[in-house]
Amino acid sequence: MNSGDSAAVRTEHLTKVYKDFWGRPKVTALDDLNLTIERGEVFGLLGPNGSGKSTTIKLLLGLIFPTSGRAYVLGEQAGSPRVNERIGFLPEESYLYRFLNGEETLYFYGRLFRIPRRELNRRVPELLDIVGLDAKARKRKLREYSKGMARRIGLAQALINNPDLILLDEPTTGLDPIGTREMKDLILSLKRQGKTVLLCSHLLADVQDVCDRIIILFQGRTQTIGFVKDLLEVRDITQIQLGGATPEQIQAVRDLAARLGISRVDISHPTTTLEDLFVRIIRKQSS
Amino acid sequence: MRELLRQYPGLLAAAAVVLVGLGVIGLTDVLRFSVRRVLAIASVCFRQSIRRRVLWLTPLVIAGVMIVAQFQRAVDAQDAVRQTTMYCLFATGLLTVLLSVILACTNLPAEIENRVIYTVATKPVTRLEIIVGKTAGFACVSFWVLLIMGAFTLAYLHWQDWSLRRVISRNLETNMVDEVSVPTLTYYRDRGTLHARQLGLPERLDILSRMPADDEDRWVAGGGDGEIMIRFRIDRSAVPPPDPAEAEELGPLPDGARRRWPGGLALVLDVEARRTGNGNPSTAPATAPAAASIGIDLRNGRLESVVSSVALGYFDIALPAERVPLLLHIPQEHLERWIPASAGATDVYVVVTTGASGYEYTLRRAGTFMQVPGRKFEPVDIIYGGRLGWQLRGGSGAGGRLAIYRFRGHSMPRGAATYSFELRSQLEADYWETLEEAPIMRVVCDIRNRRTGYVARGIEVFPESNRPAYFDVPAAAVDDGTGRADFDVIVRMTSNGWITLRGGSNASLKLIIRDQSFAWNIFKSLLILWLLSLLVIVISILSSTFLSWPIAVVLTLVILGGRWCAQQLGDLTDPGIGRAIVNDMFRGSTAATSRAVSESVDALVAALRIVSAVLPDISVFAAIDAPQRGVAISAQTMIEALGVAAFFGLPLLVLSYVFLKYKEVAP
Numbered sequence: 001m002n003s004g005d006s007a008a009v010r011t012e013h014l015t016k017v018y019k020d021f022w023g024r025p026k027v028t029a030l031d032d033l034n035l036t037i038e039r040g041e042v043f044g045l046l047g048p049n050g051s052g053k054s055t056t057i058k059l060l061l062g063l064i065f066p067t068s069g070r071a072y073v074l075g076e077q078a079g080s081p082r083v084n085e086r087i088g089f090l091p092e093e094s095y096l097y098r099f100l101n102g103e104e105t106l107y108f109y110g111r112l113f114r115i116p117r118r119e120l121n122r123r124v125p126e127l128l129d130i131v132g133l134d135a136k137a138r139k140r141k142l143r144e145y146s147k148g149m150a151r152r153i154g155l156a157q158a159l160i161n162n163p164d165l166i167l168l169d170e171p172t173t174g175l176d177p178i179g180t181r182e183m184k185d186l187i188l189s190l191k192r193q194g195k196t197v198l199l200c201s202h203l204l205a206d207v208q209d210v211c212d213r214i215i216i217l218f219q220g221r222t223q224t225i226g227f228v229k230d231l232l233e234v235r236d237i238t239q240i241q242l243g244g245a246t247p248e249q250i251q252a253v254r255d256l257a258a259r260l261g262i263s264r265v266d267i268s269h270p271t272t273t274l275e276d277l278f279v280r281i282i283r284k285q286s287s
Numbered sequence: 288m289r290e291l292l293r294q295y296p297g298l299l300a301a302a303a304v305v306l307v308g309l310g311v312i313g314l315t316d317v318l319r320f321s322v323r324r325v326l327a328i329a330s331v332c333f334r335q336s337i338r339r340r341v342l343w344l345t346p347l348v349i350a351g352v353m354i355v356a357q358f359q360r361a362v363d364a365q366d367a368v369r370q371t372t373m374y375c376l377f378a379t380g381l382l383t384v385l386l387s388v389i390l391a392c393t394n395l396p397a398e399i400e401n402r403v404i405y406t407v408a409t410k411p412v413t414r415l416e417i418i419v420g421k422t423a424g425f426a427c428v429s430f431w432v433l434l435i436m437g438a439f440t441l442a443y444l445h446w447q448d449w450s451l452r453r454v455i456s457r458n459l460e461t462n463m464v465d466e467v468s469v470p471t472l473t474y475y476r477d478r479g480t481l482h483a484r485q486l487g488l489p490e491r492l493d494i495l496s497r498m499p500a501d502d503e504d505r506w507v508a509g510g511g512d513g514e515i516m517i518r519f520r521i522d523r524s525a526v527p528p529p530d531p532a533e534a535e536e537l538g539p540l541p542d543g544a545r546r547r548w549p550g551g552l553a554l555v556l557d558v559e560a561r562r563t564g565n566g567n568p569s570t571a572p573a574t575a576p577a578a579a580s581i582g583i584d585l586r587n588g589r590l591e592s593v594v595s596s597v598a599l600g601y602f603d604i605a606l607p608a609e610r611v612p613l614l615l616h617i618p619q620e621h622l623e624r625w626i627p628a629s630a631g632a633t634d635v636y637v638v639v640t641t642g643a644s645g646y647e648y649t650l651r652r653a654g655t656f657m658q659v660p661g662r663k664f665e666p667v668d669i670i671y672g673g674r675l676g677w678q679l680r681g682g683s684g685a686g687g688r689l690a691i692y693r694f695r696g697h698s699m700p701r702g703a704a705t706y707s708f709e710l711r712s713q714l715e716a717d718y719w720e721t722l723e724e725a726p727i728m729r730v731v732c733d734i735r736n737r738r739t740g741y742v743a744r745g746i747e748v749f750p751e752s753n754r755p756a757y758f759d760v761p762a763a764a765v766d767d768g769t770g771r772a773d774f775d776v777i778v779r780m781t782s783n784g785w786i787t788l789r790g791g792s793n794a795s796l797k798l799i800i801r802d803q804s805f806a807w808n809i810f811k812s813l814l815i816l817w818l819l820s821l822l823v824i825v826i827s828i829l830s831s832t833f834l835s836w837p838i839a840v841v842l843t844l845v846i847l848g849g850r851w852c853a854q855q856l857g858d859l860t861d862p863g864i865g866r867a868i869v870n871d872m873f874r875g876s877t878a879a880t881s882r883a884v885s886e887s888v889d890a891l892v893a894a895l896r897i898v899s900a901v902l903p904d905i906s907v908f909a910a911i912d913a914p915q916r917g918v919a920i921s922a923q924t925m926i927e928a929l930g931v932a933a934f935f936g937l938p939l940l941v942l943s944y945v946f947l948k949y950k951e952v953a954p
Contacts, residue, residue, distance in 0.1 A: 095403045
């Protein structure tokens with residue numbers, strides 16, 4: 001595989017078996033994963049606890065090594081420092097130095113990318129603005145941060161190098177609905193910028209909202225993979241939405257369906273999501 | 288190559304680790320190495336330590352030192368300063384080492400445990416940069432600890448020196464000091480108590496019964512006061528094992544006999560004795576004088592008696608007219624205890640102790656040797672000294688006894704009008720006096736310049752136990768214009784009693800060649816401690832790459848102290864200890880049991896020796912001893928410390944990197 005490969009992530013028979021002290025196999029965390037994530041898509045990694053999601057992410061980042069199979073990221077062997085230049089990673093919790101403040105954290109990670117000082121001076125406040133950490137929060141030590149603030153600074157450090165591929169492990173954990181919405185907006189914004197996002201989450205609604213494609217893992221094995229739209233589509237039911245219809249008009253639609261021999265007709269008012277309702281109310285109050 | 292491997296196995300192993308680790312396994316990481324990333328990681332380590340208030344420990348330690356210093360029992364002003372110097376440097380070293388161990392051992396396991404490593408290892412950082420960065424960060428912490436402690440040490444000692452000199456000046460002005468102490472206290476007042484002197488040690492010390500006519504004419508006193516120490520270098524591989532069935536012929540010996548060889552060693556001593564008429568009054572027999580005699584003691588390289596004269600016996604010495612060399616057979620069992628079978632070329636000593644008084648004794652080098660079939664061992668060196676070390680006796684029974692310190696080859700500074708000597712000795716009262724009742728002890732020194740023939744005569748010195756006596760001599764006595772020392776100091780005791788003098792690396796008499804800055808000496812001491820802390824950090828990080836932090840701390844301490852601990856076992860790690868244990872504790876056991884015990888113990892001891900041989904020798908980080916004694920730390924000490932730090936530190940650093948490279952950092 002070379003850098004000309006169009007896939008952002010490619011795995012071939014990727015398998016990870018955890019072993020005990022004596023080298024005997026203990027748990028097969030990931031079993032023969034074959035996966036291709038194209039550049040520019042938002043990809044969801046789904047599965048219950050222990051299904052192999054985190055193991056996949058750790059393998060792609062080189063934090064652990066495969067028992068067999070191969071993983072390539074942006075055309076390079078997964079885990080190589082060279083490919084890490086182009087990756088951003090937000091772990092499931094913000095595993096950051098708690099004695100640094102927000103600004104120091106971003107400067108530290110920026111220096112690891114050898115970003116010039118002048119560029120860092122520009123990018124750090126910009127990122128802090130993007131993730132919504134105000135001037136006061138920036139000077140506080142991370143150990144004083146709330147869980148939501150920690151997620152925000154975690155996200156900022158994942159974006160410090162303007163990465164081509166962003167791996168987000170449970171990105172909305174700990175965020176309030178507004179934060180969740182902002183995170184999802186940010187993911188879609190990254191997609192619009194042509195970035196590839198690999199998302200790993202328990203919150204299926206979040207995944208559904210932002211992902212182009214998903215894979216569902218269970219006990220380390222692939223259960224299904226495909227476009228969200230295709231996977232969720234109920235092919236034997238057709239939905240017609242009518243705007244501003246009177247009761248008489250609705251009855252006429254029912255009658256027409258009956259004449260056409262359609263046995264099952266369900267006409268009701270669509271509901272918004274609770275998240276939409278919450279965001280609307282809070283934003284209205286804020287403004 | 289094989290010869291190189293045999294001579295420098297450790298060095299080659301270290302070089303191999305570095306080359307394979309960096310040149311083969313880590314070549315891509317070496318090529319990617321970025322100082323900026325290393326500095327970023329180092330700065331985070333440093334900031335973490337500082338924000339954990341590590342430096343707050345320094346005021347606590349400083350307070351501890353100041354409290355302990357209040358309870359010191361010093362003999363005099365200089366002793367007080369030296370004790371304080373020791374407290375300060377010891378506390379500094381202890382704090383630095385402990386901090387380095389704890390910080391470096393806990394850091395990596397903690398980052399893996401709390402998963403902070405996820406956000407670092409997933410950046411374009413190589414594992415090499417992580418290891419080097421962490422090492423640099425903790426080195427920076429220890430640097431600041433040393434800087435703070437060093438500043439305190441200097442300030443505190445200068446304050447102590449100033450206050451002590453004020454008291455000394457006042458006492459001298461008001462004549463509150465005894466006559467004996469005046470020269471020493473004047474020296475303290477004028478030159479202070481903070482010293483970093485470069486001292487010239489005598490090449491050798493001989494204590495003789497009278498003034499020698501030349502270098503070959505050395506006689507020691509009888510009556511047990513004299514002692515002649517002969518150093519041999521014996522290679523056990525050149526000594527054939529005992530095999531009576533095929534015993535070889537030893538070859539000609541001084542008695543003309545040719546004999547077959549039962550194992551062990553043949554020792555030939557050409558000892559000469561003659562009457563002096565100066566019997567030791569304390570030990571001289573009331574009846575007719577006994578015949579001249581000697582005892583022989585076999586000592587190991589550490590000068591510990593292995594086979595005493597009680598075991599070997601005493602030997603009469605014929606007077607010059609019928610003198611024949613003494614032939615002694617050292618049997619195989621003594622040889623096994625004296626020179627272990629697995630030892631290579633080893634320095635050992637044969638010590639001749641003089642017997643009857645009324646005689647003086649000498650040993651002729653030409654007729655003294657050891658022999659086995661096909662090999663003869665000549666003496667490497669012969670020291671003519673006094674019994675129980677180097678005692679010089681005074682009083683009426685002492686005759687012409689004297690001590691000669693030979694100073695050779697020291698580089699002398701130009702332009703000095705006088706040179707100072709420091710005499711440190713222990714005094715003993717004569718048999719009929721206690722020390723308190725004894726008159727003032729007095730010695731007289733003559734300094735003889737061998738090139739110019741100039742002699743500075745009759746320099747009177749009042750030595751005191753427990754503190755040095757200083758005396759000045761004219762430059763002409765020690766400096767002949769060539770810039771190289773070539774003079775003898777001849778010491779005679781002119782009062783009753785004994786003075787114990789020492790030669791070797793801790794000689795009693797030292798020439799003060801030049802005085803360095805005390806602050807510079809403390810700086811060198813701190814630099815050695817910093818090198819030690821670097822080694823500690825590297826070992827700690829290595830341990831923490833594959834162990835949990837508590838076990839890593841223990842392993843680090845074992846690696847650091849292992850060699851020293853093995854050295855403290857002394858004889859217990861000598862080959863052949865298994866047989867000694869069987870002899871002492873399993874005497875009635877069966878042959879099979881004895882053999883099992885002996886071989887098991889020997890195998891354990893061999894394993895211990897190998898392990899201790901590959902561990903770093905932390906005794907080279909001698910940062911406290913020299914400043915405490917007021918001696919300048921030599922360049923050689925610095926180089927040795929740097930050498931051990933680099934020799935062990937670099938390969939261990941590379942090993943840490945290799946371990947971390949192949950370590951899964953996600954728990």
